[in-house]
Amino acid sequence: MQVSEALATRFTCRAFLDTPVPEATVKAILTRASKAPSGGNLQPWRVWALAGEELGRLKGLVKAKMAAGDFADGMPEYNIFPNDLKEPYATRRFDNGETVYAALGIGREDDAGRIRQVERNFEFFGAPVGLFLAIDRSMQPGQWADLGMFAQSIMLLAREYDLHTAALESWALRYKTVGEFLGMPKELMLFCGMALGHMDPAQPVNQVRLGRAPLSEFATLSGFESLSVSDPEKTLTSADAAA
Numbered sequence: 065m066q067v068s069e070a071l072a073t074r075f076t077c078r079a080f081l082d083t084p085v086p087e088a089t090v091k092a093i094l095t096r097a098s099k100a101p102s103g104g105n106l107q108p109w110r111v112w113a114l115a116g117e118e119l120g121r122l123k124g125l126v127k128a129k130m131a132a133g134d135f136a137d138g139m140p141e142y143n144i145f146p147n148d149l150k151e152p153y154a155t156r157r158f159d160n161g162e163t164v165y166a167a168l169g170i171g172r173e174d175d176a177g178r179i180r181q182v183e184r185n186f187e188f189f190g191a192p193v194g195l196f197l198a199i200d201r202s203m204q205p206g207q208w209a210d211l212g213m214f215a216q217s218i219m220l221l222a223r224e225y226d227l228h229t230a231a232l233e234s235w236a237l238r239y240k241t242v243g244e245f246l247g248m249p250k251e252l253m254l255f256c257g258m259a260l261g262h263m264d265p266a267q268p269v270n271q272v273r274l275g276r277a278p279l280s281e282f283a284t285l286s287g288f289e290s291l292s293v294s295d296p297e298k299t300l301t302s303a304d305a306a307a
C-alpha cells in the first residue's frame with residue numbers, strides 16, 4: 065500500500081465489527097510504528113494494548129461508573145483544547161461534532177443520544193483492541209509532537225492490515241480508572257485511547273469524511289518558480305482534491 069493510500073483511507077472509524085485482531089498483528093504494527101522519529105531519538109511513547117477479557121473488564125468498569133452517574137474521573141490531566149478556542153478552530157470543531165452527530169442521527173436536543181455516543185467512546189466503538197498511549201510527565205511539547213507521530217504511524221500501518229482506528233482523547237477523562245487498571249507508573253500521563261479493528265461498513269457513521277482546509281490556508285511556498293524541475297508522477301490527483 066502506498067503511503068498516500070493509507071493517508072487517504074484513514075479516517076476516524078466509529079463503529080467496528082467484533083472480528084478479533086491477532087496479537088501478532090498488534091505487535092507488528094506497534095514495532096513498525098516505533099520507527100517514528102523523535103527529537104534526540106527519545107522515543108517518548110508508552111503504549112498498552114488490551115483485548116479479550118482484559119478489555120471487557122476495563123469497559124465494564126467504566127460502564128458501571130457511567131451508570132452510577134459518574135461521567136469523569138475529574139478534569140483531564142492536560143487541557144484537551146484551549147479554554148477559548150479561537151477561529152478557525154472553533155468552527156472546525158463545531159462542524160466536526162455536527163457532521164458526526166448527524167450521521168449518527170442524534171439531534172442537538174437529544175441529550176440521551178449524545179450521552180450514549182460519549183459512552184460508545186469508552187466502548188472503543190466495539191473494536192476488539194483498545195490501545196492506550198502515555199508519555200512521561202517531564203516531557204515537553206516537542207515530545208508530545210513525537211508521541212503524535214507515533215500515533216499517526218500506528219493509524220497508517222493499520223491500513224496496511226485492512227484495519228481501521230479511532231484516536232480517542234475522551235479517555236483522558238478516565239485517567240485514574242485507566243491508570244489504576246493498567247498499573248501505569250505515576251510518572252506517566254495518559255494521552256489518549258485508540259480503537260483498532262475492522263470497520264463495520266454497514267454503519268452510516270463510517271461514511272463520514274471530514275474535509276480539510278485547502279493548501280493555500282496552511283502552507284506558504286516560495287522560491288520554487290525559479291527552479292525548472294517537475295515531478296508529474298507524484299503531483300496531486302483529482303482524488304486528492306476530492307479528499
Ligand SMILES: Cc1cc2nc3c(=O)[nH]c(=O)nc-3n(C[C@H](O)[C@H](O)[C@H](O)COP(=O)(O)O)c2cc1C
Binds near residue numbers: 075233
Ligand atoms: C488525538 C486525537 C484524539 C481524538 N479523540 C476523539 C474522541 O475522543 N472521540 C471521537 O469521536 N473522535 C476523536 N478524534 C477524532 C477527530 O475528531 C478526527 O480525527 C477529526 O475530526 C478528523 O476526522 P478524521 O479522523 O475522520 O479524518 C480524535 C483524534 C485525534 C487525533
